[in-house]
Amino acid sequence: MNILMLMETFSVVVETGSFTAAAEKLGLSKSFVSKQVSLLEQDLGARLLYRTTRKLSLSEEGSQFYNHCQLIMQEAESARAELLDSHSSPKGKIRMTLPQSLIISGLGVILIRFQQRYPDIELEVIASGRVEDLVESGIDIAIRVGQLEDSSLMSKRLADCRFQVVAAPQYIERFGEPAQPADLLNHNCLIYGDSKVNKGWPFRSFSGEVLTVKTKGNLISNDGHLIVESMLNSLGIGFGPDFLFARYVAEGKLKPLLEEYSSPPTMISALYPMNRNLPRRVRILIDYLADHLDGSNGE
Template sequence: MHTLALMETFTVVVESGSFTAAAEKLKLSKSFVSKQVSLLEQDLGTRLLHRTTRTLSLSDEGSQFYRHCQRIMKEAELARAEILDSQNAPRGKIRMTIPQSLIISGFSQLLIAFQRQYSDIDLDVIASGRVENLIEEGIDLAIRVGQLEDSSLVSRRLGECRFQVVASPSYLQAWGEPTHPSDLMKHNCLLYGDSKSSRGWQFRKPDGEALTVKVTGKLTSNDGNLIVEGMRQGLGIGFGPSFLFKDHIDSGELCPLLGDYCQPPSSISALYPLNRTLPRRVRILIEYLAAHLALE
């Protein structure tokens, strides 16, 4: 008999606690179920179960093999469910986390357009820039910008952005335009994000050498709306991902500065757990975002 079928029978026996209960669940005879487990043991060349007239227990090898069986049976069921699901319209909930800076940019319009197109998919969107434990917090998908460090996550690149220095024409008229990153230390810099990590603005000299400038300012916030509004009203100079400022630069409300010192583009990535089968609805969302961000 096929090994996968023998593994399934073995798994049911372990989880049922007896050959009798497993036989009832599988709608097979007790002797046939017992023979299947014996065949599996013969094939593996080891005893998986210790049998007495009253008890059934796993050997050390049986415990190890059972863990593998659990994972394989789960994957097989997920594969079956995925094929069945592919024959119907995608449905269900996607719990995802996105930096607030993306939420307040045009990215939010992509999510709204996606939900209009796939009305049977529910989106539970958490605006957060911290690195969550996706499995523990029940999150299907995380969208992140910049360097990725967690090797336990699968990464799919969706697009890219640059980190820019920007200010309003009114601020530049009143306080002058910086011509080198070090000039920023003389300006009121509006700090977006954590007050500690946001004070070191990263640049790259024309020769490729990295440069960090420690800036100061009178306004710090993790609310991108507040920082952008402060820049629009001439309060100070800001630094952040290009998608946060794009519309305001296009309208002339903000001006990009120090373009010769910008870092190379950073990736916008979709992250999901390494050892989890990705539901079809999540794959569809990732493909949708990748297609639309590539056009921008």
């Protein structure tokens, strides 16, 4: 007895609403389809369908069993589709969202290289640090910086990072260098508005305690370019993930501050809906980002 064949026959009967329609869809005789369902009921020791001259209806056991049949059929179809897809170049559309800070710090270049390698994959990139409902928004993957909140989403660590305070040497010469986090209250702080820490910059004391400074300044923006350019032009002190400033720190255009009070380490993560049947193209993108971001700080 082929239980999968019996389950498929039963499912088609339920979906079409009659043995006749199911037989036509399956290319079998009505009597054979009816016998298949009877064999399934005998094997399970339960009535799955109530039969009348006018219609078929599911029993309670039949309804429960049908739900299981649907899951199994979907898994089988997904396995088949995945195997067929593995023999061809990945294709299709991926909608993703990520903070602009990641794009301007180097991840944008990584995405361009990804498309050069996989030209049949269409990327729709939404530059935003806001937490979206991925399912409702039709988003396949979100890249986030920072500790993750509890959610029903799956996640994969892509790289480690640390938030840091930076300023241009010219700003420090003019206004002085803060010696402790509380000194930031006497400085013009440039607030990156797309970050979860825009209302308070976190630091770690010598005892390991995490403390927050509610900084203020004359510029708040979700445009990472504007924040960085303002710092480069000595307009204030900025705070953000180290990969955002790495290039300018290396060139001496920005200087890290309060390093002994560095904030707790965090990470860059990929979030995606909890779905066993994650499309192959999305898995490929996640793995590609993990390979090229880890240890590279987006370079």
